[in-house]
Amino acid sequence: MxxxxxxxxxxxxxGPIGLFAVFELGLFDMKCHLIDIxxxxxxxxxxxxxxKPIYDIPAWPSISAQGLxxxxxxQIAPFKPEFTYSRMVSSLERLDDGSFRVITDENEVFEAKIxxxxxxxxxxxxxxxxxxxxxxxxxxxxxYSVRRMEDFRGHDLVIVGGGDSALDWTLxxxxxxxxxxxxxxxxxxxxxxxxVNKMYAMQEMKQLEFQVGQVTGLTGSDGQLVxxxxxxxxxxxxxxxxxxxPFFGLTMKLGPIAEWGLNLHENLxxxxxxxxxxxxxxxxxxxxxNWYPGKLKLILSGFHEVALMAQAAKxxxxxxxxxxxxxxxxxxxxxxxxxxxx
Amino acid sequence: MTKLTFIAHDGTHFDVDAxxxxxxMENAIRNAVPGIEAECGGACACATCHVYVDxxxxxxxxxxxxxxxxxxxxxxxxxPNSRLSCQIKVRDALDxxxxxxxxxxx
Numbered sequence: 001m002x003x004x005x006x007x008x009x010x011x012x013x014x015g016p017i018g019l020f021a022v023f024e025l026g027l028f029d030m031k032c033h034l035i036d037i038x039x040x041x042x043x044x045x046x047x048x049x050x051x052k053p054i055y056d057i058p059a060w061p062s063i064s065a066q067g068l069x070x071x072x073x074x075q076i077a078p079f080k081p082e083f084t085y086s087r088m089v090s091s092l093e094r095l096d097d098g099s100f101r102v103i104t105d106e107n108e109v110f111e112a113k114i115x116x117x118x119x120x121x122x123x124x125x126x127x128x129x130x131x132x133x134x135x136x137x138x139x140x141x142x143x144y145s146v147r148r149m150e151d152f153r154g155h156d157l158v159i160v161g162g163g164d165s166a167l168d169w170t171l172x173x174x175x176x177x178x179x180x181x182x183x184x185x186x187x188x189x190x191x192x193x194x195x196v197n198k199m200y201a202m203q204e205m206k207q208l209e210f211q212v213g214q215v216t217g218l219t220g221s222d223g224q225l226v227x228x229x230x231x232x233x234x235x236x237x238x239x240x241x242x243x244x245x246p247f248f249g250l251t252m253k254l255g256p257i258a259e260w261g262l263n264l265h266e267n268l269x270x271x272x273x274x275x276x277x278x279x280x281x282x283x284x285x286x287x288x289x290n291w292y293p294g295k296l297k298l299i300l301s302g303f304h305e306v307a308l309m310a311q312a313a314k315x316x317x318x319x320x321x322x323x324x325x326x327x328x329x330x331x332x333x334x335x336x337x338x339x340x341x342x
Numbered sequence: 343m344t345k346l347t348f349i350a351h352d353g354t355h356f357d358v359d360a361x362x363x364x365x366x367m368e369n370a371i372r373n374a375v376p377g378i379e380a381e382c383g384g385a386c387a388c389a390t391c392h393v394y395v396d397x398x399x400x401x402x403x404x405x406x407x408x409x410x411x412x413x414x415x416x417x418x419x420x421x422p423n424s425r426l427s428c429q430i431k432v433r434d435a436l437d438x439x440x441x442x443x444x445x446x447x448x
Contacts, residue, residue: 049385
């Protein structure tokens with residue numbers, strides 16, 4: 001029997017809006033657990049543009065995206081949120097008592113009174129490389145991650161890409177594979193210089209091949225690759241390929257949330273503008289993932305949305321309890337929760 | 343105003359007036375040029391605003407910087423005249439610039 005993690009509010013997505021939701025919910029004494037597909041908090045701010053300055057956060061004339069994430073983590077620390085990283089939520093069901101059971105892609109089970117979807121543009125997933133006809137090979141001889149190195153033993157392996165993942169796996173799988181061909185568009189890499197030097201040294205010793213170019217075609221049948229065509233500066237080259245590992249970065253996909261029965265509007269989740277609740281009572285959607293007339297995909301709008309959402313969530317978590325509107329500047333009880341007074 | 347021409351993959355021409363200082367990508371989005379997605383909004387973080395600069399203009403437009411070159415690794419059918427349109431700033435010298443939109447953005 002898998003252990004069940006129970007919490008008041010399960011937040012899907014640990015980007016800036018998911019993080020600030022912890023603050024607003026925390027002021028109403030609701031405990032939060034966040035799940036994110038990335039291995040750290042921050043969402044797009046951390047993954048896509050950590051060093052880019054943002055100019056429209058009130059009272060911050062300029063703040064880097066990572067700086068904003070760091071400040072949010074500091075701000076929500078008093079509420080001790082819990083995080084589960086590198087997981088995607090897969091299924092959701094409503095239990096008899098009205099609460100929700102959410103299961104991740106690694107079969108962890110969560111139960112929460114409220115679910116808040118703050119999933120931004122969706123979950124980050126490996127980008128399918130622009131190689132025509134790749135789909136039938138995926139999961140059979142084309143893989144986007146390495147689960148077990150043994151799966152590559154004795155294979156003619158082609159690794160595509162110029163970043164750290166591509167270089168690291170080229171070096172690590174070389175002793176296991178029958179042959180390794182690294183394919184990259186140009187002779188410059190985005191990877192650690194040490195790995196690049198090692199790769200060139202191994203190429204020198206004929207332990208692996210490095211081809212400058214782009215993969216333009218695949219040959220094989222029934223999902224089993226035989227060879228790959230590489231278009232290089234000197235024309236097409238055919239290389240043996242029974243396993244391929246393309247590393248083309250990440251893209252965002254809505255994923256299994258699409259199956260949660262939330263009446264999607266062009267891949268966005270419609271909500272009302274009083275509570276930011278979805279068509280399912282108890283499930284809220286905030287930030288870039290929601291839609292309502294006049295919606296603006298701004299971090300600042302998401303902050304507003306979580307403040308109103310928290311009021312509505314409190315009414316569900318503590319039915320009948322009077323909600324008193326208070327300011328953090330003057331309320332001793334809020335200040336106690338924030339740990340700024342004894 | 344600086345004149346720009348986008349040629350969509352199906353051959354349709356989009357002639358637009360662009361303000362100096364704006365990016366070529368912003369003008370594509372503002373004028374709904376099909377095939378320019380600009381998923382990341384211009385942060386040079388996604389390679390979905392990839393264009394081919396017309397041969398007559400490559401010298402004037404110039405070469406991509408290192409960060410853009412890195413990001414171009416994720417684009418589809420990259421050629422020597424490939425650029426990310428969010429990294430090309432409109433200026434007087436680019437009056438008449440022609441760029442082509444690729445078949446797909448990754």
